[in-house]
Amino acid sequence: MGGRDERGEAGSASGGAGAGRSGPADAVTGAGAADGGEPAGGERSAYLLGSGDAELARLAFQHRAWAEAAYALWERAGFRRGATLLDLGCGPGFATVDLAHLVGPEGRVVAVDAAPRFLDHLRGLAAAHGLGWIDVRRADAAELDLPPASLDGAYARWLFCFLPDPGPALAAVARTLRPGGRLAVTDYFNYRAFTLAPRSAAFDRVVEAVAAAWRREGGDLEVQGRLPGLCRDHGLEPVDLRPVVRLARPGSPLWAWPETFFRGFLPGLVDAGLLTPDDADRFWHDWHARAADPAAYLSLPPMIDLVAEKR
Numbered sequence: 001m002g003g004r005d006e007r008g009e010a011g012s013a014s015g016g017a018g019a020g021r022s023g024p025a026d027a028v029t030g031a032g033a034a035d036g037g038e039p040a041g042g043e044r045s046a047y048l049l050g051s052g053d054a055e056l057a058r059l060a061f062q063h064r065a066w067a068e069a070a071y072a073l074w075e076r077a078g079f080r081r082g083a084t085l086l087d088l089g090c091g092p093g094f095a096t097v098d099l100a101h102l103v104g105p106e107g108r109v110v111a112v113d114a115a116p117r118f119l120d121h122l123r124g125l126a127a128a129h130g131l132g133w134i135d136v137r138r139a140d141a142a143e144l145d146l147p148p149a150s151l152d153g154a155y156a157r158w159l160f161c162f163l164p165d166p167g168p169a170l171a172a173v174a175r176t177l178r179p180g181g182r183l184a185v186t187d188y189f190n191y192r193a194f195t196l197a198p199r200s201a202a203f204d205r206v207v208e209a210v211a212a213a214w215r216r217e218g219g220d221l222e223v224q225g226r227l228p229g230l231c232r233d234h235g236l237e238p239v240d241l242r243p244v245v246r247l248a249r250p251g252s253p254l255w256a257w258p259e260t261f262f263r264g265f266l267p268g269l270v271d272a273g274l275l276t277p278d279d280a281d282r283f284w285h286d287w288h289a290r291a292a293d294p295a296a297y298l299s300l301p302p303m304i305d306l307v308a309e310k311r
């Protein structure tokens with residue numbers, strides 16, 4: 001994990017789909033199919049979902065849908081005005097901007113990601129909002145190089161599920177937090193609880209295929225089951241753990257969140273041989289049937305929020 005190619009591209013955000021690599025990983029990533037616009041032969045993030053226009057738009061909407069939960073977690077973590085915070089795996093920076101508003105100009109947010117295109121987007125956001133206290137840095141999470149004990153808090157949402165080994169990133173965060181500083185993490189556990197109601201075997205099959213695609217890339221959609229223990233191994237004591245379980249009704253804005261993901265990701269699952277074209281057709285048949293049924297709902301993948309304190 002974390003190698004860099006000659007363009008300085010941080011490697012293996014998702015555990016192996018480094019630039020130039022071919023094979024199943026590229027098929028899953030879709031190399032543009034999921035993104036609707038990765039520059040061919042140009043800069044390409046190793047992040048499983050790419051860093052094209054479609055993924056950027058998906059992440060923007062995703063942040064809207066999860067912003068309230070994020071804010072509640074930041075409050076539980078004790079993130080305050082004037083604090084110095086890290087947003088690790090910040091992506092295009094939608095949460096970073098909210099964190100910058102939270103700490104205010106007397107604070108600072110260090111935003112770190114491996115994908116250059118996302119970081120350019122964040123620089124644009126910071127400039128547009130006059131948030132000069134956002135410090136944007138490109139690095140692999142495992143190679144975070146900030147002064148020891150320089151942070152009051154750190155935040156990582158949907159980062160650890162992409163890392164083949166969360167240990168080095170946790171060690172780096174632990175080193176960089178001051179004693180009493182807190183790490184707040186939102187990530188997946190019990191992904192198979194992601195289901196349609198009434199149940200659909202075709203939907204459940206796709207959920208299995210998504211989890212398999214993550215594992216193939218070295219990631220883990222069960223990662224939050226392991227993080228509390230890994231935190232303790234690195235001197236970060238879990239002080240708060242809670243589930244965030246949500247339902248989406250057909251036609252609601254939240255219903256569109258997984259739909260966008262499936263539209264981008266399913267073709268790659270078929271190309272990678274993790275689903276057959278018939279599996280995909282059956283999935284969309286059931287999806288549209290539930291979407292037209294006002295009594296149906298979607299039980300979204302459960303998230304677990306973790307707050308761990310540096311001892």
Ligand SMILES: C[S@@+](CC[C@H](N)C(=O)[O-])C[C@H]1O[C@@H](n2cnc3c(N)ncnc32)[C@H](O)[C@@H]1O
Nearest residue numbers: 013047089090091113114115140141157158162
């Ligand atoms: C699902 S996005 C989440 C972005 C942001 N945290 C949010 O909640 O909107 C995952 C992000 O993790 C980044 N990432 C994945 N592996 C990484 C690594 N090893 N080092 C740094 N960033 C990484 C990707 O580039 C991507 O921006």
